[in-house]
Amino acid sequence: MTATPTSLRERKKAKTRAALREHAMRLFEEQGYASTTVDQIAEAAEVSPSTFFRYFPTKEDVILVDDYDPVIIAAVRAQPPEMSPIEAIRRGMKEVFDSFTPEIWEAERRRQSLLAQVPELRARAMHQLSEALDMITAVLAERTGLPADDLRIRAMGGAITGVVMAVLPPGRMTGEASIEARDFERLQEGLDLLQRGLPLA
Amino acid sequence: MTATPTSLRERKKAKTRAALREHAMRLFEEQGYASTTVDQIAEAAEVSPSTFFRYFPTKEDVILVDDYDPVIIAAVRAQPPEMSPIEAIRRGMKEVFDSFTPEIWEAERRRQSLLAQVPELRARAMHQLSEALDMITAVLAERTGLPADDLRIRAMGGAITGVVMAVLPPGRMTGEASIEARDFERLQEGLDLLQRGLPLA
DNA sequence: CTAGTTTTTGATAGTTACTCTCATTTCATG
DNA sequence: CATGAAATGAGAGTAACTATCAAAAACTAG
Numbered sequence: 001m002t003a004t005p006t007s008l009r010e011r012k013k014a015k016t017r018a019a020l021r022e023h024a025m026r027l028f029e030e031q032g033y034a035s036t037t038v039d040q041i042a043e044a045a046e047v048s049p050s051t052f053f054r055y056f057p058t059k060e061d062v063i064l065v066d067d068y069d070p071v072i073i074a075a076v077r078a079q080p081p082e083m084s085p086i087e088a089i090r091r092g093m094k095e096v097f098d099s100f101t102p103e104i105w106e107a108e109r110r111r112q113s114l115l116a117q118v119p120e121l122r123a124r125a126m127h128q129l130s131e132a133l134d135m136i137t138a139v140l141a142e143r144t145g146l147p148a149d150d151l152r153i154r155a156m157g158g159a160i161t162g163v164v165m166a167v168l169p170p171g172r173m174t175g176e177a178s179i180e181a182r183d184f185e186r187l188q189e190g191l192d193l194l195q196r197g198l199p200l201a
Numbered sequence: 202m203t204a205t206p207t208s209l210r211e212r213k214k215a216k217t218r219a220a221l222r223e224h225a226m227r228l229f230e231e232q233g234y235a236s237t238t239v240d241q242i243a244e245a246a247e248v249s250p251s252t253f254f255r256y257f258p259t260k261e262d263v264i265l266v267d268d269y270d271p272v273i274i275a276a277v278r279a280q281p282p283e284m285s286p287i288e289a290i291r292r293g294m295k296e297v298f299d300s301f302t303p304e305i306w307e308a309e310r311r312r313q314s315l316l317a318q319v320p321e322l323r324a325r326a327m328h329q330l331s332e333a334l335d336m337i338t339a340v341l342a343e344r345t346g347l348p349a350d351d352l353r354i355r356a357m358g359g360a361i362t363g364v365v366m367a368v369l370p371p372g373r374m375t376g377e378a379s380i381e382a383r384d385f386e387r388l389q390e391g392l393d394l395l396q397r398g399l400p401l402a
Numbered sequence: 403c404t405a406g407t408t409t410t411t412g413a414t415a416g417t418t419a420c421t422c423t424c425a426t427t428t429c430a431t432g
Numbered sequence: 433c434a435t436g437a438a439a440t441g442a443g444a445g446t447a448a449c450t451a452t453c454a455a456a457a458a459c460t461a462g
Contacts, residue, residue, distance in 0.1 A: 126324070127320075133363070133367060155368065155399065156399045158368065159395055161367070162359035162361065162366065163359045165334065165363065167355060167359065189352055193353055
């Protein structure tokens, strides 16, 4: 997260990339996602439209890039092996979230708000989550020693991902979308319920 | 499912719609999704390109239209109220699947195969599933008498949807995508595991 | 610092999904 | 059959992408 890129080239690329993301976010908020063109974003970031597509394969990707999922997975992997899988996942997520600066929270809040509003983005965000499911399933398999395509492993991974999906935004709970500490507490409770066994009366 | 449309107009529209879907499916299989243009589909179905977009808002929708989700929800609702929620969902799904003709299974198999192959379609299919989650959650709320935004309800809906996501294709389990009786059995087992409580050692 | 190599960029042209508008055709109804 | 409503086709326009190629910027060696 703090690995400073070395060469001038790398620094410039990182800068351009960040500029594109920030201006895109700003313009989307100001004018709406659909009515903001890639050309406008490129112009605001002072690069050519071609360059935009060199940094992001589609207009959607400029806000869909998710920097944290792999970090969370790594944090989960780093938990002591004797810990129960759900507990490991919970702690891993908590560690990462606790490491967020207020700026990151704010950026993430704005991002999630957009995801909640634009259906095409929501769709792709869901897809990302389903890929997270695969990673979580892999971790579960490692920890239990069972094969990754074991039904019990898949079901567990699915259930955990489903709880995350149901409890966190984009746009799921009451009111406007926002990721905050509160949401995280709810997630903790949700996983807790799953662990104890759901009330399936 | 068998409500015959009355007027000539309705019949023609249904025919055009079906023709567009079938030719699209065929062309996608023959040439690939990306390299098939909407114009080609329209031509094959003998309508103008404009007409295509009158029937389907986007190229994606021509294969994404899901006819069965609402049917399943209705079937779940129809289960006796004293039945446990998971059991109701399981029976509802079984009833609907059992009503499928071999032709429907075959069409569904081809559809799922495409969904598994084309990432953009997978993304939207996942989004559909997440909307199914909302419906399932609503049903759970009705049956338990709890409010729909109760955390326990949301967590349960999420877990159920997650299991469905993890166990069914598109493209999740081993081998190529296909929906068959086997997949359904796996789904039954998966839900069963969830109901009994997952092995969360 | 210079010269040569590689990487990144910008400009241009082209394809295709999708939108809007309007005239024409096709069905429904009295 | 006549009149109104709904569906279609045709045309022009926008914007997201793709491919190509030449110019510019950055790394590397001498």
